[in-house]
Amino acid sequence: MNKEIKSFVTAVILLTLSLVIGLVGFVYIEDYTIGDAFYMTVITFSTVGFNEVNPLSENGRLFTSFYIIFNLGIFAYVVSVVTTYIFEGKLNSVFKNFISTKEVKKMKGHIIVCGYGRNGKKACEELYKNNRKFILVEFNEELLFAREEVKNYQVVIGDATHDETLCEAGIEKASALITTLPNDAANVFITLTAKELNPNLTIISRASQEQSEKKLLRAGASKVIMPDAVGGTHMAQLIIKPYVIEFLELLTGEGSNELKLEEVVFDVFKDEFRGKSVRELDVRNRTGVTVVGFRDPQHGFIFNPSPDTKILRGDVMIISGSEESIKKFKTFYT
Structure with a gap:
C-alpha cells in the first residue's frame, strides 16, 4: 500500500x-x-x-x-x-495505481525491472521500444512521476528487496528480472529472493564491484553486467577499432542508419519452413535480411552458417536487417 x-x-x-x-x-x-x-x-x-x-x-x-x-x-x-x-491530483494518481495493479495481475511471461536509475531507465526504454511486456519497480515515487515517459509503463511502487513488492509485480509469472540498483548487496538480496520465488526466472543483475560478480552468480543471476567496465572497454574500442564499433552501433540501433538483430526460434516458423536449409529458405532474396548466426543445443553458436544448415527443433536463427525487412521476414516465415 x-x-x-x-x-x-x-x-x-x-x-x-x-x-x-x-x-x-x-x-x-x-x-x-x-x-x-x-x-x-x-x-x-x-x-x-x-x-x-x-x-x-x-x-x-x-x-x-x-x-x-x-x-x-x-x-x-x-x-x-x-x-x-x-x-x-492524488486521487487521479491513486486511481491510476489501482488500474495498474489490476493490469499487473493479468500479466504473464513479463519482465521485471528493479530500479529506475541510469541503467534502469535505459533498460525500460529498450524493452518499450521492442514492445516487450515489463513492470518497473521503484521505491522513489517522486522520481517516477517527474519523468514523462513513465506514464507509458506499468509501475509498482515499493522496495524491490521486499518479498511482497516482488509478488505484487507478479514475480511467480514473470519470465525475467533485471535488477539495476547501485547497491550490490541489494542486487544480491533481490536475486536470492527472486530465485526462491521463481526458480525458472532469468535474472540479469548489475554489479559495481568485481568481487560482487561471483556472489551474484552464486545467488542465481544468469548474467552479471558491470556498466563501468563495459563503458571503459567501449571507449577504448572506439579508438582501437572505430569502424567495428560503428558497425555494432548500427546493429544495436544507436547509429544513424539503424539495423536490427533479431532472434527467431524454431517454434515460430510456419510448418512448411521447419527442417529447411538456409539455401532452401532463401531469406535474403525473399525478404532482404541476412542470416548471421545459428544456435543449436549441440554445437552452440555458429557464425555465418553454411547454406546447408537446417533449422531444426531447439535451434535459434539470428538475422540482421532493416526494420522493414525484418517485418517482411516475420510476415512470410512465421
Whole structure:
C-alpha cells in the first residue's frame, strides 16, 4: 500500500473514530437520541458553531471541551488529506495505481525491472521500444512521476528487496528480472529472493564491484553486467577499432542508419519452413535480411552458417536487417 492510500485510510479511520466517540459520548452523557447525537457530533467536529440541541450539563460541557481539543488535530489532518487528493491530483494518481495493479495481475511471461536509475531507465526504454511486456519497480515515487515517459509503463511502487513488492509485480509469472540498483548487496538480496520465488526466472543483475560478480552468480543471476567496465572497454574500442564499433552501433540501433538483430526460434516458423536449409529458405532474396548466426543445443553458436544448415527443433536463427525487412521476414516465415 503506497503513501497516498495509507494517508487516506488513516484519515478515514480517524474520522470514523472521532464520530463514534462523539456519538457514544452525547448519547451516554446527555441522553440524546442517535439523530441528535450525530448532529452534535458533526457540528462539534467541524467547529461550525451552531446551537446545541439542548443546553449541555456540566459533564456534557466538559466532554465537549475535551472532544473539541481532541478533534482539532484530526480535523486539520483530514482536511489536508482531502485537499491533497482534490487539488494536487492524488486521487487521479491513486486511481491510476489501482488500474495498474489490476493490469499487473493479468500479466504473464513479463519482465521485471528493479530500479529506475541510469541503467534502469535505459533498460525500460529498450524493452518499450521492442514492445516487450515489463513492470518497473521503484521505491522513489517522486522520481517516477517527474519523468514523462513513465506514464507509458506499468509501475509498482515499493522496495524491490521486499518479498511482497516482488509478488505484487507478479514475480511467480514473470519470465525475467533485471535488477539495476547501485547497491550490490541489494542486487544480491533481490536475486536470492527472486530465485526462491521463481526458480525458472532469468535474472540479469548489475554489479559495481568485481568481487560482487561471483556472489551474484552464486545467488542465481544468469548474467552479471558491470556498466563501468563495459563503458571503459567501449571507449577504448572506439579508438582501437572505430569502424567495428560503428558497425555494432548500427546493429544495436544507436547509429544513424539503424539495423536490427533479431532472434527467431524454431517454434515460430510456419510448418512448411521447419527442417529447411538456409539455401532452401532463401531469406535474403525473399525478404532482404541476412542470416548471421545459428544456435543449436549441440554445437552452440555458429557464425555465418553454411547454406546447408537446417533449422531444426531447439535451434535459434539470428538475422540482421532493416526494420522493414525484418517485418517482411516475420510476415512470410512465421
